[in-house]
Amino acid sequence: MIxxxxxxxxxxxxxxARLPARLSLTWLLPLxxxxxxxxxxxxxxxxxxPLVEITFDKAGxxxxxxxxxxxNDVDVGKVESVRLADDLNSVVVSVRMDPQxxxxxDQDTRFWIVNARINTTEISGLGTLLSGSFxxxxxxxxxxxxxxxxxxxxxxxxxxxxxxxLRLTLSADEAGYIYVGSPVFLRQIEVGxxxxxxxSADASKVLFDIFIEAPHHKNVYxxxxxxxxxxxxxxxxxxxxxxxxxxxxxLFTGGIxxxxxxxxxxxxxxxxTGRSYKLFGSRxxxxxxxxxxxxxxxxxxxxxxxxxxxxxxxxxxIEYNGMRVGRVASVSANLPRNIGGEGSxxxxxxxxxARLGLAxxxxxxxxxxxxGLVGGGLRVQLASGNLLTGSxxxxxxxxxELSAASIDFNSEPYPTLPVMPAxxxxxxxxxxxxxxxxSELPLDSLVIAATGLLEDARKLIxxxxxxxxxxxxxxxxxxxxxxxxxxxxxxxxxxxLIELLTRVSGNANDVLEGVSPDSEIYFELSAAVRELGxxxxxxxxxxxxxxxxxxxxxxGR
Amino acid sequence: xxxSDWQALSARQSGLKxxxxxxxxxxxxxxxxxxxxxxxxxxxxxxxxxxxWAFLIVGVMAYFxxxxxxxxxxxxxxxxxxxxxxxxxxxxxxxxxxxVALIIFVASICIPVLKFLIIAGLALSLQHDWxxxxxxxxxxxxxxxxxxxxxxxxxxxxxxLAALIQLGAIMTIIPGVGINAFAASVIFTMLAASSLxxxxxxxxxxxx
Numbered sequence: 001m002i003x004x005x006x007x008x009x010x011x012x013x014x015x016x017a018r019l020p021a022r023l024s025l026t027w028l029l030p031l032x033x034x035x036x037x038x039x040x041x042x043x044x045x046x047x048x049x050p051l052v053e054i055t056f057d058k059a060g061x062x063x064x065x066x067x068x069x070x071x072n073d074v075d076v077g078k079v080e081s082v083r084l085a086d087d088l089n090s091v092v093v094s095v096r097m098d099p100q101x102x103x104x105x106d107q108d109t110r111f112w113i114v115n116a117r118i119n120t121t122e123i124s125g126l127g128t129l130l131s132g133s134f135x136x137x138x139x140x141x142x143x144x145x146x147x148x149x150x151x152x153x154x155x156x157x158x159x160x161x162x163x164x165x166l167r168l169t170l171s172a173d174e175a176g177y178i179y180v181g182s183p184v185f186l187r188q189i190e191v192g193x194x195x196x197x198x199x200s201a202d203a204s205k206v207l208f209d210i211f212i213e214a215p216h217h218k219n220v221y222x223x224x225x226x227x228x229x230x231x232x233x234x235x236x237x238x239x240x241x242x243x244x245x246x247x248x249x250x251l252f253t254g255g256i257x258x259x260x261x262x263x264x265x266x267x268x269x270x271x272x273t274g275r276s277y278k279l280f281g282s283r284x285x286x287x288x289x290x291x292x293x294x295x296x297x298x299x300x301x302x303x304x305x306x307x308x309x310x311x312x313x314x315x316x317x318i319e320y321n322g323m324r325v326g327r328v329a330s331v332s333a334n335l336p337r338n339i340g341g342e343g344s345x346x347x348x349x350x351x352x353x354a355r356l357g358l359a360x361x362x363x364x365x366x367x368x369x370x371x372g373l374v375g376g377g378l379r380v381q382l383a384s385g386n387l388l389t390g391s392x393x394x395x396x397x398x399x400x401e402l403s404a405a406s407i408d409f410n411s412e413p414y415p416t417l418p419v420m421p422a423x424x425x426x427x428x429x430x431x432x433x434x435x436x437x438x439s440e441l442p443l444d445s446l447v448i449a450a451t452g453l454l455e456d457a458r459k460l461i462x463x464x465x466x467x468x469x470x471x472x473x474x475x476x477x478x479x480x481x482x483x484x485x486x487x488x489x490x491x492x493x494x495x496x497l498i499e500l501l502t503r504v505s506g507n508a509n510d511v512l513e514g515v516s517p518d519s520e521i522y523f524e525l526s527a528a529v530r531e532l533g534x535x536x537x538x539x540x541x542x543x544x545x546x547x548x549x550x551x552x553x554x555x556g557r
Numbered sequence: 558x559x560x561s562d563w564q565a566l567s568a569r570q571s572g573l574k575x576x577x578x579x580x581x582x583x584x585x586x587x588x589x590x591x592x593x594x595x596x597x598x599x600x601x602x603x604x605x606x607x608x609x610w611a612f613l614i615v616g617v618m619a620y621f622x623x624x625x626x627x628x629x630x631x632x633x634x635x636x637x638x639x640x641x642x643x644x645x646x647x648x649x650x651x652x653x654x655x656x657v658a659l660i661i662f663v664a665s666i667c668i669p670v671l672k673f674l675i676i677a678g679l680a681l682s683l684q685h686d687w688x689x690x691x692x693x694x695x696x697x698x699x700x701x702x703x704x705x706x707x708x709x710x711x712x713x714x715x716x717x718l719a720a721l722i723q724l725g726a727i728m729t730i731i732p733g734v735g736i737n738a739f740a741a742s743v744i745f746t747m748l749a750a751s752s753l754x755x756x757x758x759x760x761x762x763x764x765x
Contacts, residue, residue, distance in 0.1 A: 024604035
């Protein structure tokens with residue numbers, strides 16, 4: 001070893017040549033690193049989604065760089081900054097959305113902050129107590145024009161855009177106990193909820209936007225009737241009392257229920273969203289209005305009634321063969337056409353063709369049908385509905401013998417039906433005669449006589465003889481009391497008498513036992529003994545009564 | 558070579574090459590493996606400086622994301638916090654743990670930067686024949702070898718925390734992207750340091 005080393009050392013004198021300048025493979029590493037870094041940079045740049053600005057009232061736990069935007073619990077964006085808006089009254093949250101959701105950021109997109117909510121109607125978002133709040137986003141599945149500025153919702157929407165179902169609008173006169181989030185029932189099964197409660201533009205109605213979940217929305221027909229269920233519905237009728245509660249939840253929050261009359265299930269279900277319905281106050285009311293088209297202007301006619309229409313007002317029923325087929329929508333008075341003539345009143349008649357078996361009929365067909373009826377002698381006539389209240393009803397009568405009449409299609413705003421003069425007026429005239437006769441009764445003289453009588457009575461009472469009367473009365477009362485005490489002493493002898501009677505009847509029995517049962521005397525004696533027994537019992541009862549109530553001898557009971 | 562008068566003679570200058578495994582010498586021209594242990598014997602590792610530079614560049618590159626991205630995500634019921642190396646140091650200073658802050662700062666910021674500078678300096682001095690004594694070069698090389706391992710302290714801290722603190726909703730620590738980059742940076746720096754063939758330090762010092 002040592003030799004060799006020395007040899008080697010001596011053998012090399014000059015500096016060794018430089019190592020060959022080959023390129024090391026290690027250079028691939030920084031190259032790869034550069035490529036990787038470039039890719040990361042490029043990827044994160046191109047992968048940057050759109051930046052949207054959402055305006056909220058309050059930031060509500062939203063933190064820049066941390067708070068996520070989620071859709072169905074999946075992160076689809078991240079808050080980049082939170083700042084006050086220029087007006088310093090709201091908060092602008094800038095959110096970087098994921099690029100793959102960018103196409104859906106259109107006008108249908110909604111953002112809201114999810115916090116823990118605990119109130120009377122809901123407890124939700126408790127998870128955010130631990131995880132921190134997040135922003136929820138909702139959009140429909142139709143890509144649209146990009147928007148970058150949104151107004152955040154104050155309240156989370158109850159149903160997301162993508163939920164299958166049907167949105168409807170109900171109109172009611174009053175809001176009642178129905179709130180946002182109130183349930184919608186079908187046969188007491190919850191199938192949807194109220195999403196929005198608002199006033200109509202002219203504040204004449206309350207509008208409820210409701211959502212009915214699939215597959216229950218297939219049970220909504222054009223003739224479906226919606227009614228409010230506010231807690232308990234009770235009724236007392238000829239068949240007893242009944243109480244109906246749609247659900248315990250609805251007992252507190254109110255709700256909406258709907259049902260379908262049997263005949264309308266033959267029609268096809270509603271598919272178009274946003275259809276309007278009337279919201280009835282109660283189930284009874286909803287059932288009472290058996291057919292829709294209550295406000296359908298296609299089925300309106302005018303009728304001009306001459307003379308007085310006192311008692312005719314809106315909602316007066318229209319009857320056909322005793323069946324209700326519509327109502328009077330409104331009544332207006334007309335001035336007489338010529339001076340000295342009789343005035344008249346024009347009533348708008350709202351028919352419900354469904355009640356005549358013409359469900360959802362077109363206007364042309366409806367007019368055709370009515371025209372046919374009128375050709376057959378149909379007229380409208382005012383009839384007396386209630387003699388006491390003087391209310392009227394509109395009756396459709398058929399008088400084939402009458403001369404032909406036709407519908408006046410030229411009148412505005414609705415065609416006018418021919419009118420038959422009413423016998424109401426005759427009735428009214430009779431009533432008037434009656435009233436006149438009543439008024440002609442000699443009431444005045446009667447009143448005078450009665451007054452005189454009363455005055456005499458007053459004089460009598462005021463006379464001095466009357467003032468001594470109470471004293472006399474009290475003395476006679478005391479004498480009555482004295483006689484009562486006599487009676488009481490008399491009754492003390494009664495038990496002895498009873499005993500005697502009992503003994504007598506006992507002796508009589510002994511006698512009877514010796515008499516042949518077939519003899520007449522036996523029969524009469526036995527009858528006498530029975531009567532004696534009865535008499536003894538009666539006296540005993542009498543004695544008991546007197547003992548209990550000595551006044552009985554005076555009062556008779 | 559000024560301060561001492563003994564003249565060191567490198568194996569290469571003697572026309573020999575030493576086996577790095579067993580130390581056995583054999584002639585430079587001999588291309589056989591080591592006779593004693595069978596390992597491949599090179600007088601100087603080929604492309605040593607190229608490898609140093611390549612590894613060093615990767616290490617420096619990885620150092621940037623290591624400091625920019627969070628090294629640790631703490632998810633607890635009070636909220637999520639993410640910490641980069643520097644923000645962690647700042648938090649420690651704010652909470653008064655100056656000593657811990659100093660250790661982390663030195664181990665994670667000072668030492669890696671120092672290593673980059675030393676390795677780059679050594680490599681440059683070899684390429685450009687800077688006038689640095691062999692002794693100092695060796696001292697610097699020894700320092701990089703010694704302090705290099707301490708840089709991993711951060712990685713171990715995060716690894717231990719992430720492994721131990723998994724309490725579900727109460728508190729969970731998740732390693733961030735930054736710690737991977739940091740580990741990569743430390744590893745590549747160590748590779749760079751070890752790629753530097755110490756025998757090169759001899760060659761250039763003898764040029765004068």
